[in-house]
Amino acid sequence: KAGVTQTPRYLIKTRGQQVTLSCSPISGHRSVSWYQQTPGQGLQFLFEYFSETQRNKGNFPGRFSGRQFSNSRSEMNVSTLELGDSALYLCASSISGGAADTQYFGPGTRLTVL
Amino acid sequence: AQSVTQPDIHITVSEGASLELRCNYSYGATPYLFWYVQSPGQGLQLLLKYFSGDTLVQGIKGFEAEFKRSQSSFNLRKPSVHWSDAAEYFCAVGPSGTYKYIFGTGTRLKVLA
Numbered sequence: 001k002a003g004v005t006q007t008p009r010y011l012i013k014t015r016g017q018q019v020t021l022s023c024s025p026i027s028g029h030r031s032v033s034w035y036q037q038t039p040g041q042g043l044q045f046l047f048e049y050f051s052e053t054q055r056n057k058g059n060f061p062g063r064f065s066g067r068q069f070s071n072s073r074s075e076m077n078v079s080t081l082e083l084g085d086s087a088l089y090l091c092a093s094s095i096s097g098g099a100a101d102t103q104y105f106g107p108g109t110r111l112t113v114l
Numbered sequence: 115a116q117s118v119t120q121p122d123i124h125i126t127v128s129e130g131a132s133l134e135l136r137c138n139y140s141y142g143a144t145p146y147l148f149w150y151v152q153s154p155g156q157g158l159q160l161l162l163k164y165f166s167g168d169t170l171v172q173g174i175k176g177f178e179a180e181f182k183r184s185q186s187s188f189n190l191r192k193p194s195v196h197w198s199d200a201a202e203y204f205c206a207v208g209p210s211g212t213y214k215y216i217f218g219t220g221t222r223l224k225v226l227a
Contacts (some may be wrong), residue, residue, distance in 0.1 A: 104160075
């Protein structure tokens with residue numbers, strides 16, 4: 001079974017631009033969560049989608065948004081990029097998103113904002 | 115407030131030596147506890163998880179962890195470290211309201227040949 005895939009793997013943007021990251025979960029997984037990983041803040045939960053609905057949201061500004069499609073693929077969008085948005089963005093999928101579910105992580109998208 | 119603390123930012127051990135990575139948590143009830151490993155340029159891989167039952171949990175790659183409620187700890191151990199174990203290790207606790215899971219800041223393991 002193929003793992004979680006994220007595209008693109010690397011992105012370089014400038015301040016003020018917007019960016020869209022994509023995540024394809026493991027086949028059969030309906031929950032997709034997004035995390036931001038930075039050296040200073042560590043791993044922080046952004047949001048979770050299940051059956052095309054946002055089910056949980058972390059403490060991030062409205063510039064961070066996401067969506068999920070009927071095939072469970074998910075995208076996250078960051079508008080009006082700031083230097084502090086430079087990070088590794090990780091996507092994780094699980095069968096139903098329950099607390100006991102194992103989350104499977106993708107390799108991440110490395111975003112650099114100049 | 116719920117939190118996870120990994121007191122050691124860096125740990126260096128010699129290949130073949132034993133390893134213990136510390137994780138302390140603050141949580142109102144019995145949490146779900148996880149250990150993940152992240153190799154350079156990779157996502158996180160689940161090593162093991164604890165929900166209930168036997169407090170000694172076996173995971174992949176020869177790792178184990180012990181849940182100690184009295185000490186609010188979930189330390190990760192391995193009897194003999196291999197050079198390929200060099201990576202960053204994260205402890206996580208959940209569920210945590212809308213935040214789903216809270217991750218520790220990670221411990222970076224270096225293995226000396």
